[in-house]
Amino acid sequence: MSELVNAPRVVVCEGNEAAAIGVALARPDVVAVYPITPQSSLVEHLSQMIADGSLRADLMNLEGEHSVMSALQGAALAGARTFTATCGPGLAFMFEPYIRAPGMRLPLVCVLVTRDVMSPQTVWGGQQDAMIVREAGWIQMYCETGQEVLDTVIMAYKIAENRDVVLPVNVCCDGNYLGYGVTRVEVPDQAAVDAFLPPPDVNWHVALDPARPMAVDPLTGGAGGIGPRTFVRYRKSQCRGMQTALRVIEDVHAEWAARFGRRHAPLVEEYRLDDAAYALVTIGSMTGAAKNAVDTARDNGERVGLIKVKTFRPFPLQAMVHALSKVDAIGVVDRAVGFGWNCGPVFQETLGALYHTAQRTNRCIPAVSFIGGLSGADITEEHFSRAIARTAQALAGDRPDAPVWLNEND
Amino acid sequence: MHRQSHEMFDAATIPDDLSSIGTVLSPMLPGDWRNARPVVDREKCVKCAVCWVYCPAQCIVEKPRWFDIDLAACKGCGVCATECPHRAITMVEEPAQ
Numbered sequence: 323m324s325e326l327v328n329a330p331r332v333v334v335c336e337g338n339e340a341a342a343i344g345v346a347l348a349r350p351d352v353v354a355v356y357p358i359t360p361q362s363s364l365v366e367h368l369s370q371m372i373a374d375g376s377l378r379a380d381l382m383n384l385e386g387e388h389s390v391m392s393a394l395q396g397a398a399l400a401g402a403r404t405f406t407a408t409c410g411p412g413l414a415f416m417f418e419p420y421i422r423a424p425g426m427r428l429p430l431v432c433v434l435v436t437r438d439v440m441s442p443q444t445v446w447g448g449q450q451d452a453m454i455v456r457e458a459g460w461i462q463m464y465c466e467t468g469q470e471v472l473d474t475v476i477m478a479y480k481i482a483e484n485r486d487v488v489l490p491v492n493v494c495c496d497g498n499y500l501g502y503g504v505t506r507v508e509v510p511d512q513a514a515v516d517a518f519l520p521p522p523d524v525n526w527h528v529a530l531d532p533a534r535p536m537a538v539d540p541l542t543g544g545a546g547g548i549g550p551r552t553f554v555r556y557r558k559s560q561c562r563g564m565q566t567a568l569r570v571i572e573d574v575h576a577e578w579a580a581r582f583g584r585r586h587a588p589l590v591e592e593y594r595l596d597d598a599a600y601a602l603v604t605i606g607s608m609t610g611a612a613k614n615a616v617d618t619a620r621d622n623g624e625r626v627g628l629i630k631v632k633t634f635r636p637f638p639l640q641a642m643v644h645a646l647s648k649v650d651a652i653g654v655v656d657r658a659v660g661f662g663w664n665c666g667p668v669f670q671e672t673l674g675a676l677y678h679t680a681q682r683t684n685r686c687i688p689a690v691s692f693i694g695g696l697s698g699a700d701i702t703e704e705h706f707s708r709a710i711a712r713t714a715q716a717l718a719g720d721r722p723d724a725p726v727w728l729n730e731n732d
Numbered sequence: 733m734h735r736q737s738h739e740m741f742d743a744a745t746i747p748d749d750l751s752s753i754g755t756v757l758s759p760m761l762p763g764d765w766r767n768a769r770p771v772v773d774r775e776k777c778v779k780c781a782v783c784w785v786y787c788p789a790q791c792i793v794e795k796p797r798w799f800d801i802d803l804a805a806c807k808g809c810g811v812c813a814t815e816c817p818h819r820a821i822t823m824v825e826e827p828a829q
Contacts, residue, residue: 426751536743
């Protein structure tokens with residue numbers, strides 16, 4: 323391969339390094355970091371690239387994640403393309419400036435190397451941290467492979483900086499399994515990425531710039547005067563940006579596929595779904611094992627398919643309704659817990675989509691919530707085979723009225 | 733200090749529903765809820781502008797030989813007195829009324 327000038331470089335690396343390679347190819351101006359397990363190796367790779375001179379960005383090693391996100395907001399307001407990554411307790415410490423970023427319409431990109439949330443004390447993977455912030459207003463895309471992490475990090479900048487979106491993006495990379503998992507990754511050519519990703523377009527609408535003085539993020543709202551309607555104007559625009567992002571995410575993924583030959587489902591992937599009677603719904607890196615289990619079940623004559631959610635924020639309602647309307651029962655596998663409803667969060671949101679599906683199909687299908695992979699637990703092909711069997715039972719009329727905990731009897 | 737050397741940004745040139753910005757100075761001044769005021773010792777002030785840099789309300793005003801305080805805008809936080817390297821600013825408690 324090496325004699326072919328335009329052949330992509332192929333490396334074998336962990337998902338955290340794949341993310342770092344993607345970041346470097348996007349040419350950020352400012353990278354601000356604070357290490358937190360299992361994200362640390364990602365920012366170590368970036369620090370090494372900056373030390374080597376292969377990535378020409380300003381690196382800010384700050385005293386904590388609150389400062390990281392605050393510094394990046396200042397950098398973005400000055401026009402910089404920025405990057406950071408965090409998870410779990412680091413994301414919790416980042417929360418105050420983190421929830422400010424979407425409303426300020428700052429197109430930041432932050433990889434969440436997702437981690438379960440203490441207590442009990444845990445340093446291992448899970449999606450609880452990302453699910454906790456699902457209403458913060460950030461776009462969230464969950465990746466299945468190291469390759470998808472690399473590709474999605476680059477695409478994230480194009481989505482975030484789209485002038486009809488102008489919102490921050492979380493690329494979610496399952497801690498431990500995706501972050502530390504080592505796979506073959508194709509590294510796109512820098513010139514090809516440069517042709518795909520325009521120069522930073524970050525502070526055209528709000529800026530720290532002596533040449534055009536303005537007060538950034540002044541008090542907006544209150545009980546009377548123009549306050550309430552002014553606040554509504556900004557909030558509605560933010561919601562509109564999120565909805566527009568669905569189309570932009572599709573467009574950017576299509577352009578990526580055309581330029582680089584790798585097609586990732588932008589919103590929802592349908593796997594062996596067209597003739598399926600029932601399906602699993604998955605999110606993130608668990609999907610690989612789930613697809614294997616679906617293949618095995620298919621070999622055994624089961625008419626089962628799979629629906630993978632990539633974009634969770636904004637929720638891809640139309641794409642989900644399209645997929646859900648093809649089946650008569652679903653089993654949703656979550657790597658997090660929704661405490662309010664005694665089920666997984668993806669399950670709860672899928673129920674919302676099922677209401678719209680029922681309006682179209684005029685039938686209400688059984689749905690089962692599976693919760694697995696908490697605090698670093700593996701969700702194996704065998705677990706998925708059991709989830710498939712339990713969903714088939716639900717299709718036959720025996721639906722559990724509580725979540726099924728996949729690792730409960732490991 | 734002189735007035736800003738640039739005109740305030742014309743917000744009409746960008747959408748008015750993205751990031752909340754302000755281009756008009758607010759008349760809501762915090763001077764009336766200050767409980768201590770900074771007093772500048774003109775003999776000690778060397779016009780180094782450290783107070784001007786640090787003041788979070790940007791209420792330091794330039795005089796020919798010293799820096800002074802716009803007391804309509806000063807909320808009495810005391811940052812200028814803490815940061816002044818020449819100890820030229822003292823915080824003095826406001827009277828009860």
